[in-house]
Amino acid sequence: MLPNDPLKRVLTVDLTRRSFSVEERTDLFKERLGGVGAGIRLLTEECPAGIDPFDPGNPIIFAVGPLVGHFPVASKTVALFKSPHTGELGESHAGGRSAVSIRLAGYGAIIIKGASTMPVYLVINEDGVFFRDASAIWGLRSSYTVGSVLRERETGRGTRTIMRIGRAGENLVTYSSVITETYRHFGRLGLGALFGSKKLKAIVIEGKQSLPVANKRTYRQVYDHLFKAATQTPLMKKYHELGTAMNVVPLNTIGGLPTRNLQSGTFEGAEAISGETMAANYLGRRIACAHCPVACIHLAALRTPYPNDPYFYKTNMLGYDHEPIFAAGSMLGIADAPDMLRVMDEIEILGLDVMSAGVCLAWATEAQQQGLITTRETDSLQFTFGDADAYIQALQRIISQPTDFYQALAHGVDYTAQIYGGEDFAMAFGRNEMPGYHTGPGAYAGYLSGARHSHLDNAGYSLDQKVIKAGEKPDAKTLALQLLEEERWRQVLASLVICLFARGVYSPELSCEALETIGISCSETGLEELGTAILREKYAFKQREGFDLTQSRIPRRIFETAAPWGPFEETYVREILNQYAQNL
Numbered sequence: 001m002l003p004n005d006p007l008k009r010v011l012t013v014d015l016t017r018r019s020f021s022v023e024e025r026t027d028l029f030k031e032r033l034g035g036v037g038a039g040i041r042l043l044t045e046e047c048p049a050g051i052d053p054f055d056p057g058n059p060i061i062f063a064v065g066p067l068v069g070h071f072p073v074a075s076k077t078v079a080l081f082k083s084p085h086t087g088e089l090g091e092s093h094a095g096g097r098s099a100v101s102i103r104l105a106g107y108g109a110i111i112i113k114g115a116s117t118m119p120v121y122l123v124i125n126e127d128g129v130f131f132r133d134a135s136a137i138w139g140l141r142s143s144y145t146v147g148s149v150l151r152e153r154e155t156g157r158g159t160r161t162i163m164r165i166g167r168a169g170e171n172l173v174t175y176s177s178v179i180t181e182t183y184r185h186f187g188r189l190g191l192g193a194l195f196g197s198k199k200l201k202a203i204v205i206e207g208k209q210s211l212p213v214a215n216k217r218t219y220r221q222v223y224d225h226l227f228k229a230a231t232q233t234p235l236m237k238k239y240h241e242l243g244t245a246m247n248v249v250p251l252n253t254i255g256g257l258p259t260r261n262l263q264s265g266t267f268e269g270a271e272a273i274s275g276e277t278m279a280a281n282y283l284g285r286r287i288a289c290a291h292c293p294v295a296c297i298h299l300a301a302l303r304t305p306y307p308n309d310p311y312f313y314k315t316n317m318l319g320y321d322h323e324p325i326f327a328a329g330s331m332l333g334i335a336d337a338p339d340m341l342r343v344m345d346e347i348e349i350l351g352l353d354v355m356s357a358g359v360c361l362a363w364a365t366e367a368q369q370q371g372l373i374t375t376r377e378t379d380s381l382q383f384t385f386g387d388a389d390a391y392i393q394a395l396q397r398i399i400s401q402p403t404d405f406y407q408a409l410a411h412g413v414d415y416t417a418q419i420y421g422g423e424d425f426a427m428a429f430g431r432n433e434m435p436g437y438h439t440g441p442g443a444y445a446g447y448l449s450g451a452r453h454s455h456l457d458n459a460g461y462s463l464d465q466k467v468i469k470a471g472e473k474p475d476a477k478t479l480a481l482q483l484l485e486e487e488r489w490r491q492v493l494a495s496l497v498i499c500l501f502a503r504g505v506y507s508p509e510l511s512c513e514a515l516e517t518i519g520i521s522c523s524e525t526g527l528e529e530l531g532t533a534i535l536r537e538k539y540a541f542k543q544r545e546g547f548d549l550t551q552s553r554i555p556r557r558i559f560e561t562a563a564p565w566g567p568f569e570e571t572y573v574r575e576i577l578n579q580y581a582q583n584l
């Protein structure tokens with residue numbers, strides 16, 4: 001690492017004492033590059049074993065990587081914490097301007113410790129940390145308004161990130177998100193609730209430093225190579241054109257689109273909410289994270305007429321991808337695109353994770369159909385698949401929690417089903433609500449074994465589709481080893497930190513070349529070993545906090561609903577998990 005690279009600087013903010021300090025951790029960043037590699041080490045050091053996630057002593061770690069600020073599509077920040085949703089490792093990634101702002105403010109990682117006694121937001125820049133009163137924006141109905149107020153109130157337009165929570169985070173809903181730049185999120189595993197528990201409404205980070213390079217000529221060459229690969233080859237074209245929403249129709253065609261709480265893998269309304277339909281009828285514009293030339297973020301224009309004037313509309317721009325479409329569309333049986341967008345909009349206003357929220361409501365609908373809950377529990381609401389209005393009211397009740405049922409639902413579907421029953425169709429894996437892929441055992445073993453219980457950990461859904469195409473089903477060990485290999489390499493990408501959509505661009509060879517230009521020597525073997533070490537350290541943290549892969553709950557529904565893979569058994573999935581654990 002170049003001696004004047006600020007990546008090694010770790011900023012610690014103590015909300016209890018209203019103080020901050022900066023420490024240089026050259027060895028940590030040399031050994032671990034940054035991102036998740038440095039972050040898991042910091043979390044292990046800072047987070048006391050067995051701590052209650054809402055205890056002020058539970059730290060939040062934000063970490064960026066060496067390529068951030070230097071190279072295209074190196075645009076993500078990794079957040080690590082003990083999750084209030086699962087009780088073990090919390091890890092969430094977001095782009096927007098978050099990563100570039102942290103890096104150019106002169107930090108490689110930021111640790112947030114302690115808790116404030118009154119609502120507060122932080123302003124962080126090269127000069128340090130400023131604690132601001134957030135009483136006036138605490139409790140505002142809409143997260144959009146919080147963003148508007150902070151944009152007006154703080155300087156740094158264009159070079160800053162504004163991370164903030166909505167009322168879900170304030171009210172400690174364990175699947176609350178942190179919203180950054182309105183359209184990007186630290187969505188999964190409840191970072192928003194951790195902000196809320198610390199009375200931390202928002203963090204504004206401004207950065208505009210220059211970063212050093214070792215050799216300007218080779219830096220330029222490698223930069224141009226990566227830029228061309230990202231923009232002039234097919235590697236990322238699909239993300240720009242339709243975005244991940246392109247997956248809706250192909251998944252539905254093979255029977256892998258979770259529909260009506262996974263009662264089916266096909267949805268008769270898939271075309272109406274597909275990437276193609278959204279692009280043709282609702283796409284307002286595309287935007288990009290900072291330092292990304294791809295621009296995969298698709299924004300739909302939702303026009304809502306004012307009640308007494310049919311020609312006067314309020315227009316909201318809403319980011320959509322495959323996952324929000326699955327969660328607020330097919331999983332809830334909603335085939336009307338404006339209705340789906342209204343559900344997404346309410347989720348955004350409140351600051352919830354869209355996947356968890358959609359899966360919770362889908363379970364509640366089926367639980368009510370089966371008589372496990374009644375209108376007494378739901379505060380008079382009657383859920384019917386496809387009824388967006390009832391879902392919007394339910395989302396508001398998850399925040400206000402007028403009954404024991406909503407208090408439970410604010411902890412997720414796994415927690416609620418343990419109280420009310422219906423665990424066989426409570427679609428969570430490792431206590432994290434499922435993503436939008438019902439492809440086969442690779443997907444489910446991947447959700448269960450992945451360190452953050454995300455489809456992005458190891459892309460098991462993609463392995464399933466390769467197997468289906470090849471027509472030959474592997475044994476459990478082969479599948480487990482493939483999941484592991486993918487997850488190990490993704491630890492490297494998440495340490496650099498590269499957007500995972502650019503994984504085809506950043507080969508091991510090119511990643512090493514890029515690192516060389518900024519004074520970091522590495523080898524492809526070294527990177528592979530690093531990925532293995534980071535994944536082991538993440539698992540050590542999970543196990544320290546009580547996670548046991550072999551004891552995971554597997555909802556029966558996944559074996560009952562026809563999948564593209566064909567029938568598969570629980571014993572096969574459990575054997576994949578055993579093999580994964582043995583070969584970790």
Ligand code: SF4
Pocket residue numbers: 073075095096239287288289292293294295296297499500501502
């Ligand atoms: S590809 Fe999309 S998500 Fe990834 S950095 Fe670019 S705009 Fe952000």
